[in-house]
């Protein structure tokens with residue numbers, strides 16, 4: 007049947023491997039403009055039709071994954087229904103003939119008596135392998151033991167884990183979200199914005215950022231990002247926690263991760279205003295939106311706000327305060343005060359020069375807020391996959407058979423030289439079995 | 454004595470081992486291969502001490518992290534895992550001559566770490582995202598996986614050089630029996646596959662604890678998945694479709710090229726979250 011064939015598995019895996027490359031070379035989740043610039047309009051149309059701009063979620067890629075699932079399920083059901091009886095038989099049947107042709111068979115002769123030999127071998131076999139089944143025929147005894155029959159189920163565990171992983175991913179995609187949240191120090195929010203759709207999502211609690219701190223090594227590389235957050239529920243503070251990269255906050259199914267940071271606009275700063283004619287100076291703390299009188303009541307200066315990137319004649323001068331000068335004579339204009347260049351305003355050569363003397367650097371913290379109810383299925387899948395692989399590869403169904411035959415010359419008697427052979431079978435790792443039989447044979451000889 | 458000195462010593466010792474192994478082939482002298490093995494063991498001891506010393510030095514410098522945090526350290530560790538696995542295989546299977554296909558790989562990786570000027574051997578502090586115990590688990594398991602595939606890759610060449618004629622007398626006729634070669638390659642791939650699987654899984658758990666997403670189709674992640682697919686194909690071809698011999702060896706060689714691309718190609722040609730191998 008088509009869906010049960012391993013040929014289908016191989017073809018699907020090959021197609022998945024090859025097509026997965028596309029997403030690592032072609033830009034993912036870019037804007038239409040980026041695609042047109044990079045690949046031209048013609049190719050962009052093709053990219054859109056095949057959803058290559060988000061190819062790991064494209065219909066055809068998901069279809070391939072679905073095909074894998076169907077393949078695994080159909081194949082497992084079909085094979086298990088046939089092999090269940092073999093894996094869990096009511097009674098184990100011993101067929102010594104199967105072992106006679108085994109490549110690893112070893113044989114030797116011994117002068118010991120059959121019965122005591124049998125007893126010793128049986129004890130050894132039951133200790134090393136498992137419960138011994140004894141079959142007797144005229145002048146000969148066969149001892150059989152096996153272990154690890156259940157390990158034949160390992161491969162089904164592996165395959166089930168693949169399904170579990172994909173199911174978990176699907177649950178996450180359907181019922182989870184990934185969003186980002188920017189909080190200035192001191193700010194509180196209970197609504198985040200989905201990373202893809204930008205739609206607002208209301209959280210079951212509010213998050214307040216009390217403080218953000220970044221620390222650097224001597225080399226200038228960042229050492230640690232830390233946000234101190236308080237969770238607020240129903241207007242009440244619930245608890246306060248630090249989060250760092252690799253140490254998220256997990257609460258009520260919502261995870262809050264430290265992902266970025268930046269400087270927030272300060273709410274107040276100390277300004278120094280100099281009248282260049284009278285040399286009068288005033289130094290005053292001004293709140294954002296507030297205005298103060300210029301020296302000699304010549305007008306007002308208003309602190310209007312803060313820019314992360316101040317553009318001055320095409321140059322980015324970095325962070326800057328900006329304010330509005332309203333002169334008594336009626337003139338009214340805006341000035342910028344980049345924090346990196348304290349004396350910048352002197353260059354304007356106006357009557358009044360404004361300098362920012364001091365301000366508290368405030369930060370905002372960039373948080374990633376996620377919810378993924380599928381993650382437990384994925385983690386369960388991880389564990390099943392590791393355990394299943396381990397069982398499949400490193401534990402096998404092993405059976406060992408020892409045959410003891412008295413020589414036929416003195417038929418009817420059980421004394422005289424006994425011919426012994428020992429052989430084993432394993433469903434995997436034939437070499438390991440060969441080594442095992444070789445070792446067993448040397449031990450048996452010495453008994 | 455500092456770690457760089459020890460690791461340079463390890464590089465030259467591994468080079469010597471390769472010379473012995475190749476010599477044993479050229480002059481048909483088994484004894485040279487035996488010597489090569491002991492030289493690898495010495496190189497491995499130097500390699501191990503170098504890594505441990507570097508670990509201690511990082512604590513002395515106040516950074517205090519395991520030496521798995523940049524390209525240089527990862528290459529040194531790659532040599533270490535391949536050497537460790539090879540020593541284990543040689544002791545278990547007692548086939549010293551196959552080292553000829555592996556010793557150059559061990560040498561090349563560590564030599565590349567030391568001699569490529571774009572790879573810095575400086576001990577530098579960890580950026581916040583790398584500060585996680587999952588990093589150690591992730592790196593160790595991934596590299597054990599790579600080591601398994603590297604050995605399988607080395608052994609796969611035997612399929613193309615060993616004469617089919619059992620009476621052949623060429624230097625390659627000394628190579629082990631077909632059955633053993635087959636078994637060895639398969640065991641190495643199984644080992645590699647198990648650890649690559651665990652490596653991908655630990656990486657994914659780590660990503661989930663650092664960024665809140667266990668899988669984000671970053672190029673390195675995607676390429677490790679592609680590699681995983683290739684070796685899964687290998688396993689199914691062998692176990693269910695009865696492939697073996699040179700045909701299957703080609704899949705193993707191809708798989709190792711995917712490993713190399715995942716390891717190096719992604720860093721140099723594509724961009725993403727992973728700052729190093």
Ligand code: HEM
Pocket residue numbers: 010011012015074075077078081082085161164165168394395398685688689692693
């Ligand atoms: C990636 C998705 C996978 C798919 C689509 C897949 C599919 C299949 C199918 C359809 C079969 C034949 C039917 C059967 O025996 O149940 C099979 C067999 C097998 N698979 Fe997979 N498989 C996958 C992953 C794996 C992995 C990761 C392993 C690693 C342990 C694995 C190991 C095996 C083994 C050992 C067999 C042979 C079973 C036997 O000897 O009875 N498979 N696989």
